[in-house]
Structure formats: C-alpha cells, structure tokens
Amino acid sequence: xxxxxxxxGDSAIMLRRNLKHTLRNPTTxxxxxxxxxxxxxxxxxxxxxxxxxxxxxxxxxxxxLLVMAIKYGLGATATAVNDDMTKGIINRLKVMDxxxxxxxxxxxxxxxxRCLVACTAIIGxxxxxxxxxxxxxxxxxxxxxxxxxxxxxxSWLTVALGLAAKTVESAGMATVPxxxxxxxxxxxxxxxxxxxxxxQFVEYQPFTPIIETLRGxxxxxPSSGDAIVALAWCVGIAVLGYVWAVSTFKKRA
Numbered sequence: 001x002x003x004x005x006x007x008x009g010d011s012a013i014m015l016r017r018n019l020k021h022t023l024r025n026p027t028t029x030x031x032x033x034x035x036x037x038x039x040x041x042x043x044x045x046x047x048x049x050x051x052x053x054x055x056x057x058x059x060x061x062x063x064x065l066l067v068m069a070i071k072y073g074l075g076a077t078a079t080a081v082n083d084d085m086t087k088g089i090i091n092r093l094k095v096m097d098x099x100x101x102x103x104x105x106x107x108x109x110x111x112x113x114r115c116l117v118a119c120t121a122i123i124g125x126x127x128x129x130x131x132x133x134x135x136x137x138x139x140x141x142x143x144x145x146x147x148x149x150x151x152x153x154x155s156w157l158t159v160a161l162g163l164a165a166k167t168v169e170s171a172g173m174a175t176v177p178x179x180x181x182x183x184x185x186x187x188x189x190x191x192x193x194x195x196x197x198x199x200q201f202v203e204y205q206p207f208t209p210i211i212e213t214l215r216g217x218x219x220x221x222p223s224s225g226d227a228i229v230a231l232a233w234c235v236g237i238a239v240l241g242y243v244w245a246v247s248t249f250k251k252r253a
Contacts, residue, residue, distance in 0.1 A: 036069035063214035064187025069118035081162030082171035115151035133218035156241030206233040
C-alpha cells in the first residue's frame with residue numbers, strides 16, 4: 001500500500017474518531033452551532049433596533065455572524081488536541097503505526113465540518129428572519145470559498161494553540177482572542193461610528209476585511225481591495241498555523 005493511501009486511510013479513521021467525540025459532547029455542539037444562533041437573535045431582535053447602519057440590520061449583521069459562527073467551535077478543538085497530547089493517546093497511535101499527520105488532519109477536518117454546519121444554520125435562520133441578499137450564483141460561490149478558506153486557516157491555528165498549551169484548561173483559554181476579535185470589527189456596526197483608537201484597530205485587524213468581503217458578496221458588489229486583503233490574511237493565518245502546529249507536534253510527539 002502506498003504512503004499516500006495509508007495516510008488518507010489514517011486521516012479518515014481519525015476524522016471518524018473526532019466526529020464521534022463531537023457528537024457525544026452536547027456542549028461542543030451547543031457552542032459550535034446553537035450559540036451563534038442565540039447571538040443572532042440577541043443582536044438582531046434585541047439590540048439591532050438601536051443601530052443605524054443604513055440597511056436592514058439582518059442584512060448588515062449576517063456576514064459578521066458567519067465569522068462568529070466559525071469561531072465559537074474553536075475552543076473544543078484546542079482542548080481536544082491538547083487532551084490527545086497530555087493523556088498518552090499519541091504514544092498509543094505511534095505504537096499502532098498511525099500516520100502522525102493524520103492526527104492533526106483529523107482535527108482540522110472535523111473543525112471545518114463543524115464550522116460549515118454552524119454557517120449553514122446561521123444562513124438558514126437569517127433567511128427566516130428576513131435576510132435578502134442580492135448575491136448571484138458567482139457571489140455565493142465566493143462566499144462559500146471564503147468561508148472554507150477562513151475555516152481552514154483558523155482550524156490550523158487552533159490546532160497549533162492546542163499543541164502549544166501546557167494544560168487542557170489553558171488550551172481552551174488560548175482561543176479566546178480569536179473568538180473575541182470579531183466583536184472588535186465591523187461585524188455589528190460600521191467602523192466610522194467608533195471612537196478614535198478603536199476605529200483604527202477595527203480597520204486594520206484581520207477579520208474586518210473578511211467580513212466586509214462577505215458583506216460585499218452578499219450585496220452583489222464585492223470590493224476587490226477588501227477581497228485581496230481578506231485572502232492575504234486567510235493564507236497568512238493558515239501558513240502560520242500549519243507551520244506552528246507541525247513543528248510543535250514533532251517536538252512533543
């Protein structure tokens with residue numbers, strides 16, 4: 001059997017293992033899928049009337065809520081990765097001659113699947129609440145592609161954070177900045193409504209161009225400038241996460 005086919009088979013096994021762990025943990029499912037929907041109801045139905053964004057608030061908020069949905073399942077990935085490293089699971093897999101790359105790939109793929117389920121749920125609820133995008137088929141492909149790329153990037157970064165943490169508890173806490181950054185973006189209000197200092201941070205942090213690109217795609221009028229910056233951030237985060245994760249895994253395993 002070739003090395004490639006063996007690695008793919010091992011990755012499929014690790015993916016199935018991680019999926020079972022996810023389904024058996026109701027908290028993980030709630031944080032990844034249901035909590036973003038709760039956030040949508042809170043911002044759109046409770047707080048949305050207080051924001052003057054010039055358009056229907058559900059149309060404005062949905063891109064940011066998509067990014068939030070991607071982030072809320074990351075803590076479970078970081079703790080699961082760290083748990084594998086600290087409880088001797090990796091040593092057992094080494095004895096079984098399981099591909100080391102499959103261990104990390106399994107965590108990345110299951111995280112991406114959780115993100116896609118959460119984003120699908122957000123889009124469905126958004127339509128039920130009055131979301132009416134002007135996007136055509138090509139724009140929707142752009143939305144899907146950017147969501148996949150962002151999910152891939154933050155999944156690798158989360159795996160790296162989980163590997164670098166010393167304990168399971170610190171692994172979960174390491175993802176908090178990733179979860180909080182979308183709040184300090186244009187997810188819920190435009191940057192020009194914010195005070196000096198905060199506005200500049202919001203304009204130059206990584207998730208603002210990603211959200212603005214999604215917003216432009218939904219409006220059927222994406223900005224090439226925002227799109228280039230968004231893609232650059234996603235690729236940069238993915239490369240950083242991958243290199244960091246692989247090097248840390250080699251040292252610890």
